[in-house]
Amino acid sequence: xxFPVTYGILKPVTSLLAKATGGIAVEKVRVRFAPSPTGxxxxxxxxxxxxxxxxxxxxxxxxxLRIEDTDLERSTQASVxxxxxxxxxxxxxxxxxxxxxxxxxxxFQSQRLHLYEDKAQELIEKGRxxxxxxxxxxxDAKREEARRAGRPPRYDxxxxxxxEEECAxxxxxxxxxxxxxxxxxxxxxxxxDLIRGxxxxxxxxxxxxxxxxxxxxxxYNFACVVDDHxxxxxxIIRAEEHLSNTPRQVLLYQALGYEIPKFAxxxxxxxxxxxxxxxxxxxxxxxxxxxxxxxxxxxINYLALLGWSPEGTEEILPLEQIxxxxxxxxxxxxxxxxxxxxMTWINGHYLRExxxxxxxxxxxxxxxxxxxxxxxxxxxxxxxxTDSIALTRDRAKTLVELADGVSYFFKDDFTYDEKGVQKxxxxxxTAERLREAQKRLAEVEPFNAETIETAYRNLAAELxxxxxxxxxxxxxxxxxxxxxxxxxxxMALLGKEKCLERLDRAVRYIxxxxxxxxxxxxxxxx
RNA sequence: GACCCUAUGGUCAAGUGGUUAAGACAUCGCCCUUUCAAGGCGGUAACGGGGGUUCGAAUCCCCCUAGGGUCACCA
Numbered sequence: 237x238x239f240p241v242t243y244g245i246l247k248p249v250t251s252l253l254a255k256a257t258g259g260i261a262v263e264k265v266r267v268r269f270a271p272s273p274t275g276x277x278x279x280x281x282x283x284x285x286x287x288x289x290x291x292x293x294x295x296x297x298x299x300x301l302r303i304e305d306t307d308l309e310r311s312t313q314a315s316v317x318x319x320x321x322x323x324x325x326x327x328x329x330x331x332x333x334x335x336x337x338x339x340x341x342x343x344f345q346s347q348r349l350h351l352y353e354d355k356a357q358e359l360i361e362k363g364r365x366x367x368x369x370x371x372x373x374x375x376d377a378k379r380e381e382a383r384r385a386g387r388p389p390r391y392d393x394x395x396x397x398x399x400e401e402e403c404a405x406x407x408x409x410x411x412x413x414x415x416x417x418x419x420x421x422x423x424x425x426x427x428x429d430l431i432r433g434x435x436x437x438x439x440x441x442x443x444x445x446x447x448x449x450x451x452x453x454x455x456y457n458f459a460c461v462v463d464d465h466x467x468x469x470x471x472i473i474r475a476e477e478h479l480s481n482t483p484r485q486v487l488l489y490q491a492l493g494y495e496i497p498k499f500a501x502x503x504x505x506x507x508x509x510x511x512x513x514x515x516x517x518x519x520x521x522x523x524x525x526x527x528x529x530x531x532x533x534x535x536i537n538y539l540a541l542l543g544w545s546p547e548g549t550e551e552i553l554p555l556e557q558i559x560x561x562x563x564x565x566x567x568x569x570x571x572x573x574x575x576x577x578x579m580t581w582i583n584g585h586y587l588r589e590x591x592x593x594x595x596x597x598x599x600x601x602x603x604x605x606x607x608x609x610x611x612x613x614x615x616x617x618x619x620x621x622t623d624s625i626a627l628t629r630d631r632a633k634t635l636v637e638l639a640d641g642v643s644y645f646f647k648d649d650f651t652y653d654e655k656g657v658q659k660x661x662x663x664x665x666t667a668e669r670l671r672e673a674q675k676r677l678a679e680v681e682p683f684n685a686e687t688i689e690t691a692y693r694n695l696a697a698e699l700x701x702x703x704x705x706x707x708x709x710x711x712x713x714x715x716x717x718x719x720x721x722x723x724x725x726x727m728a729l730l731g732k733e734k735c736l737e738r739l740d741r742a743v744r745y746i747x748x749x750x751x752x753x754x755x756x757x758x759x760x761x762x
Numbered sequence: 763g764a765c766c767c768u769a770u771g772g773u774c775a776a777g778u779g780g781u782u783a784a785g786a787c788a789u790c791g792c793c794c795u796u797u798c799a800a801g802g803c804g805g806u807a808a809c810g811g812g813g814g815u816u817c818g819a820a821u822c823c824c825c826c827u828a829g830g831g832u833c834a835c836c837a
Contacts, residue, residue, distance in 0.1 A: 480832035
């Protein structure tokens with residue numbers, strides 16, 4: 237095993253700030269998000285990152301990003317890039333970490349291996365750790381045996397007191413040792429958690445866990461402690477799944493003579509079936525939600541509300557407000573089931589409240605994907621996109637819906653909504669009325685929402701029908717749909733020429749296709 | 763299985779010994795209306811169960827139950 241990278245000063249400094257008032261030393265907050273790059277950033281991870289980020293921004297502290305890539309099998313460069321891209325997209329910027337460095341770097345654990353090696357060596361010298369030559373196969377067998385006998389599957393500590401000769405003998409067999417921590421056999425370890433309070437664990441229940449694997453890589457619990465200390469972190473805010481690991485880490489802090497940071501274990505986010513989030517629950521990664529047309533504002537806002545609550549009753553909160561209000565005290569203790577419906581509602585809110593240009597920018601990729609505009613949109617396409625989105629965004633909940641909702645402004649070859657045809661095209665006299673409307677429309681000048689509406693209302697009066705009887709079939713004729721923006725604005729944007737064409741097409745459609753449809757219906761009813 | 767955490771409507775969640783137990787999403791109804799949204803108004807719906815403590819428990823304690831988490835050379 238080699239340790240190719242040298243890193244700078246790893247000083248365990250906790251920057252102290254003397255408060256202007258009274259001279260009380262106040263520790264400057266340093267927190268981190270430490271994902272392992274074994275997949276995309278899922279919403280649980282994003283929420284943990286968010287809470288850390290919020291806490292840092294609220295307190296004027298430092299937010300560190302550290303990549304825990306010690307699992308050689310599962311870590312990938314692609315995941316690193318994915319996670320970084322998602323964090324950036326969400327706007328969760330870090331003050332130290334990959335791409336920007338910092339004085340406590342490097343920020344990839346795979347580049348800090350000799351630190352862990354040193355610390356493990358130190359523990360061995362202190363008599364707090366030892367070499368263990370048991371093979372994974374032997375351990376598996378023992379675990380299995382213990383399980384069958386109904387005993388807890390703990391490591392039995394058989395290598396705890398190996399002599400040098402014994403070690404040499406086992407090494408000669410070609411065994412690669414791991415380094416294990418010597419857990420006290422008695423006593424208890426207390427975890428003081430900012431959210432859970434005081435949690436006590438019996439040391440006798442813990443076994444001698446591995447610090448350094450036989451391939452030279454550190455385990456999570458070890459690397460985590462070494463780095464959290466080396467990076468001067470003051471608060472460890474992470475998901476509750478780590479609470480049970482914390483006594484091991486506390487033991488390590490003590491053995492290494494480190495000051496113990498403050499812990500805050502935030503509740504987990506569960507899938508709707510109450511189980512841990514996984515692929516089978518549909519979209520769970522930030523990237524997937526993005527692809528489904530969610531805005532970062534909505535995701536952030538929703539995630540902030542999962543496990544944390546503002547003091548007031550308003551739930552739609554701009555990020556600045558959340559930063560201002562955020563506090564660890566208001567984080568709840570119970571796991572939360574995420575509810576896409578609520579996030580979708582929030583998304584809809586931002587879709588109609590954010591500046592139009594912003595929504596257009598966000599929507600463009602979706603319009604391209606839907607084939608509505610080209611890779612390099614023309615001036616004309618951009619104008620139409622902006623205007624159609626302005627008309628439509630109030631009714632969309634996601635960018636995907638929005639792109640779908642404006643599609644008929646860009647494409648002529650839409651089909652008519654089936655139920656709409658039965659309801660609005662089938663009635664006797666519809667073709668005639670549409671023909672009449674078309675004629676009337678041809679004379680409307682200028683062609684704007686107001687003039688169109690006047691023409692329609694007048695025509696309805698003359699024909700002695702309700703305006704709706706004209707409006708509904710027209711909507712279907714010009715958009716293929718029964719729902720959408722106000723018809724007159726829609727037509728104005730579409731332009732006279734297209735409206736006339738589409739009305740004509742509808743009339744021909746009704747005249748050609750509907751008799752057959754009516755007959756079929758008659759046959760069914762008769 | 764052992765250990766740890768948690769427990770207020772379908773979901774999020776306020777609440778820290780005395781409240782008609784907030785609010786939001788969802789859902790239902792009404793209004794507005796050319797449709798659909800949005801918006802407005804209103805409705806349905808909760809303290810898991812059992813023991814204590816107390817004049818008084820959603821709030822404190824114990825037990826049970828349920829859910830989740832951890833028990834790896836994964837993180």
